[in-house]
Amino acid sequence: MNRIHAAFRRARDEGRAAVVPYLTAGYPSLEAYLDTATQLLEFADLMEIGLPYSDPLGDGPTIQRSGEAALRAGVRTADVVALVAALRQRTDKPLLLMTYVNPVFAWGPARFFAAFAEAGLDGVILPDLPPDEDPEVVRAARDAGLATVFLLAPTSTDARIREVVGHTTGFVYTVSVTGVTGARSELPDLAPLVGRIRAQTELPIAIGFGVSGAETARQAARVADGVVVGSALIRKLASGEDPVPLLAEIRRAARVE
Amino acid sequence: MYLPEYPLPDERGRFGPYGGRYVPETLMPALEELEAAYRRLRRDPDFLAELEDHLRHYAGRPSPLYFARNLTEAWGGARVYLKREDLNHTGAHKINNTLGQALIAKRMGKHRVIAETGAGQHGVSVATVAALFGLEAVIYMGAEDVRRQELNVFRMELLGAEVRTVTSGTQTLKDATNEAIRDWVTNVEDTFYILGSVVGPHPYPMLVRDLQSVIGLELARQLQEAEGRDTPDAIVAAVGGGSNAIGAFAPFAYRPAEKRPRLIGVEAAGEGLASGRHAASIGAGKRGVLHGSYMYLLYDGDGQILPAHSVSAGLDYPGVGPEHSHYADAGVAEYVAVTDEEALAAFRLLSRAEGILPALESAHAVAYAAKLAPQMGRDQVLVINLSGRGDKDVTEVMRLLGKESR
Numbered sequence: 001m002n003r004i005h006a007a008f009r010r011a012r013d014e015g016r017a018a019v020v021p022y023l024t025a026g027y028p029s030l031e032a033y034l035d036t037a038t039q040l041l042e043f044a045d046l047m048e049i050g051l052p053y054s055d056p057l058g059d060g061p062t063i064q065r066s067g068e069a070a071l072r073a074g075v076r077t078a079d080v081v082a083l084v085a086a087l088r089q090r091t092d093k094p095l096l097l098m099t100y101v102n103p104v105f106a107w108g109p110a111r112f113f114a115a116f117a118e119a120g121l122d123g124v125i126l127p128d129l130p131p132d133e134d135p136e137v138v139r140a141a142r143d144a145g146l147a148t149v150f151l152l153a154p155t156s157t158d159a160r161i162r163e164v165v166g167h168t169t170g171f172v173y174t175v176s177v178t179g180v181t182g183a184r185s186e187l188p189d190l191a192p193l194v195g196r197i198r199a200q201t202e203l204p205i206a207i208g209f210g211v212s213g214a215e216t217a218r219q220a221a222r223v224a225d226g227v228v229v230g231s232a233l234i235r236k237l238a239s240g241e242d243p244v245p246l247l248a249e250i251r252r253a254a255r256v257e
Numbered sequence: 258m259y260l261p262e263y264p265l266p267d268e269r270g271r272f273g274p275y276g277g278r279y280v281p282e283t284l285m286p287a288l289e290e291l292e293a294a295y296r297r298l299r300r301d302p303d304f305l306a307e308l309e310d311h312l313r314h315y316a317g318r319p320s321p322l323y324f325a326r327n328l329t330e331a332w333g334g335a336r337v338y339l340k341r342e343d344l345n346h347t348g349a350h351k352i353n354n355t356l357g358q359a360l361i362a363k364r365m366g367k368h369r370v371i372a373e374t375g376a377g378q379h380g381v382s383v384a385t386v387a388a389l390f391g392l393e394a395v396i397y398m399g400a401e402d403v404r405r406q407e408l409n410v411f412r413m414e415l416l417g418a419e420v421r422t423v424t425s426g427t428q429t430l431k432d433a434t435n436e437a438i439r440d441w442v443t444n445v446e447d448t449f450y451i452l453g454s455v456v457g458p459h460p461y462p463m464l465v466r467d468l469q470s471v472i473g474l475e476l477a478r479q480l481q482e483a484e485g486r487d488t489p490d491a492i493v494a495a496v497g498g499g500s501n502a503i504g505a506f507a508p509f510a511y512r513p514a515e516k517r518p519r520l521i522g523v524e525a526a527g528e529g530l531a532s533g534r535h536a537a538s539i540g541a542g543k544r545g546v547l548h549g550s551y552m553y554l555l556y557d558g559d560g561q562i563l564p565a566h567s568v569s570a571g572l573d574y575p576g577v578g579p580e581h582s583h584y585a586d587a588g589v590a591e592y593v594a595v596t597d598e599e600a601l602a603a604f605r606l607l608s609r610a611e612g613i614l615p616a617l618e619s620a621h622a623v624a625y626a627a628k629l630a631p632q633m634g635r636d637q638v639l640v641i642n643l644s645g646r647g648d649k650d651v652t653e654v655m656r657l658l659g660k661e662s663r
Binding site: 053054056057058061071077100101105127128130133134154157164175179180 | 277278280282284286287425426431432435438439442443444445543544547548549557558559560561562
């Protein structure tokens with residue numbers, strides 16, 4: 001069992017859905033990121049690290065702005081490798097990188113994934129890579145020892161679900177709504193989609209996009225094995241507030257009933 | 258009327274290694290649905306008849322193939338023809354594509370269309386067909402472009418479209434495209450995305466190429482009438498994303514090499530390739546992914562997309578369509594680059610020599626033809642794809658020439 005599956009298992013044993021915070025690496029600064037991420041780790045089961053990208057077409061305004069700010073501040077891919085290494089010094093919890101595919105091509109998939117794996121990364125989330133689209137990239141991640149995570153959406157057909165879970169070795173990242181990332185006040189009924197995915201895989205399923213606080217976390221935890229929260233945390237950071245209490249609240253709410 | 262079927266892309270939407278579908282999973286079913294609908298409609302006689310009727314009576318096709326006597330004499334080489342896409346309704350080749358896609362949207366039962374636009378040409382074209390077919394249209398345009406192209410914003414609004422200003426990233430065409438894709442991801446159930454060039458995820462590069470192929474097919478027929486042969490010795494066209502060029506090239510590109518004219522795509526060298534301020538994705542780019550497609554692209558060592566620059570807003574895009582990327586590798590077409598300054602000179606030249614104001618995009622093709630034609634024989638034929646008219650650029654040219662003379 002890899003470290004990712006173990007983390008989901010442990011959370012379930014504690015009667016919770018796994019809590020997966022997302023922060024944009026290097027936002028608001030390299031140092032501040034490391035501090036915040038370290039504090040969030042206390043309430044996290046897995047950690048998602050966003051590589052800042054110039055053209056994040058799957059992200060809503062909150063994550064877009066944070067990525068732009070990080071890039072303006074000069075954050076480079078090599079800095080993010082170093083951040084992963086620094087986090088790995090501080091935790092045994094699974095660390096996953098979320099990256100659009102062009103930064104992977106820029107370094108070359110083998111070099112890119114090897115650098116992050118060496119730094120202590122456990123897995124990679126590729127939001128603009130349907131896995132059947134470029135099996136070589138997926139293979140390169142696997143060869144570097146990284147677990148692979150892809151997204152599924154409410155529009156996903158059973159055929160797409162089958163295809164995507166077949167390439168997944170980490171968890172199934174299920175997008176709660178058609179749309180981009182961003183905090184929402186409520187989520188649609190997730191049971192039908194999660195049910196269709198469960199019918200095809202035993203991999204852990206995490207709900208992302210739209211989780212903003214206790215209520216949405218509770219709703220996601222009712223059907224899924226994990227809850228990803230990103231924009232809501234970054235919104236706190238952007239307004240100079242501490243995001244840690246929000247994650248603590250989400251963790252408390254993510255009880256499995 | 259027919260839509261030609263070419264050997265590429267393959268069933269995975271690839272032109273060699275280029276193309277594909279690098280998109281959020283949410284869009285995969287919509288792309289599959291669009292591809293299936295298009296593959297059905299392209300052979301549907303009713304659809305083709307409706308498209309042909311609109312191309313003829315609404316867009317004004319066929320566009321003339323004009324023998325440019327004065328240019329031919331001035332350059333002293335090849336016989337020079339202009340394929341007059343500038344004479345289409347809305348003043349450019351864009352309408353060939355938007356009419357086709359709007360008709361597909363209608364047949365798919367989608368009543369809301371969205372689009373990206375840079376300078377506003379594609380946006381105006383989409384707003385136009387939306388008005389014609391009674392569709393709701395939302396056009397995404399970068400804040401920087403909204404400022405520079407005030408008149409086109411008003412034009413789109415007059416036509417009944419909503420223009421949404423995009424303030425993310427570089428606030429230009431690439432960011433407007435990101436925002437259009439985000440809208441599509443969000444409203445995919447009832448929305449049709451009318452993409453403006455031969456870029457984006459499969460099937461768009463194929464779909465837009467097929468719809469623009471009317472340029473090359475007409476050109477062959479018209480040349481047959483004018484010169485007694487259907488193949489010129491060279492075709493020159495400007496390349497940003499590459500839709501007007503692919504329309505002129507594709508009908509010839511899959512012939513055996515010895516039966517193929519020289520196909521020359523002209524990219525924007527901006528202030529010069531060495532300056533870093535240019536839009537020459539093939540000339541100076543690397544392979545990568547933007548807007549769902551693997552292609553030649555301008556990006557830095559970490560894969561961050563670099564801003565493109567050209568005096569011509571329509572060429573100001575940091576990538577180039579996957580089919581052009583493939584043509585370049587396979588040697589099917591040649592790609593060269595022309596600076597802002599050369600394009601401006603060509604803008605003035607064509608205005609004075611033939612009484613035709615070309616779009617600054619098309620002026621790039623004219624500028625390269627000015628170098629090539631004198632080296633060709635007097636019995637040879639060179640066709641310039643004059644993709645659009647220059648009226649939209651007059652203010653910008655006035656500003657630039659004013660600056661020069663002072």
